[in-house]
Amino acid sequence: MATMDIDMQAAPVIGELPDEVLWLDGGQRYCVCAFYTPNYLPQILSLKASVEALGINHYFKCYQPRGGWEANTRIKADFVAHALTRVPDHDVAYLDADSVVRKPLVLFDQPTADVTILFHHRKKYKLEILRIAAGTLLVRNTPGGRAFAAAWAAEAAKAAPIDVDEDLIYRLMPTLGGVSYAALPRSYYKIFDSGGTVQPVIEHFQASRGQFKVRKTRRRIRQIGTIVGGVVLALLVWWVATHLRISWR
Secondary structure: OOOOOOOOOOOOOOOOOOOEEEEOOOOOOEEEEEEEOHHHHHHHHHHHHHHHHHOOOEEEEEOOOOOOHHHHHOHHHHHHHHHHHHOOOOEEEEEOOOEEEOOOOHHHHOOOOOEEEEEEEEEEOOEEEEEEEEEEEEEOOOHHHHHHHHHHHHHHHOOOOOOOHHHHHHHHHHHOOOOOEEEOOHHHHEEOOOOOOOOOOEEEOOHHHHOOOHHHHHHHHHHHHHHHHHHHHHHHHHHHHHHHHHHHO
């Protein structure tokens, strides 16, 4: 089993699912958990097929949409807190619905922290930025893991309309003393078209790219506004300079 490599494409698997699917005969200490909205049924079926091929515990639950894309991402916080109670004898290995497991998740057999999450480095201008990504997330069924999930769900309950799931984690992390974190390897969160030589253990297909996102639209509007404002200012300076020169003469 340890050498198996699932060769499954992102193509939809045709079928249906009940609103809740739970299978715990895999023998792992963790359970792969994912939520989905009805429009993600093809993706969750692909994920289900991949974990079944590897004999991995899994729990999937369907939720009705809560509004736009941003609101739907915040379901994740409620779902993880729920999953810890639904599978109380297992850690929760959360995966986004549009992912596929390619190889056995050996890292999750021996976790070293309450929460394991991807940290990735970015450089913007001269700033060094450490970001998180929560598409793959191991939350242990420990006091620290449960405290993390409860705080995440509490942040979701009071979130702004354009907040996404990861915004909430940034806010709660400084408030949770005693919760331990570990860095997830990139192979456990490999974006399908990201290039590089990393061989995926878990591959993500970014199905949300085609969805309307309020925060992205607002950012583009601000960028356009900045450009237009700069052009208007430049024209104003030119006009003033030209007319002052004419008046001086």
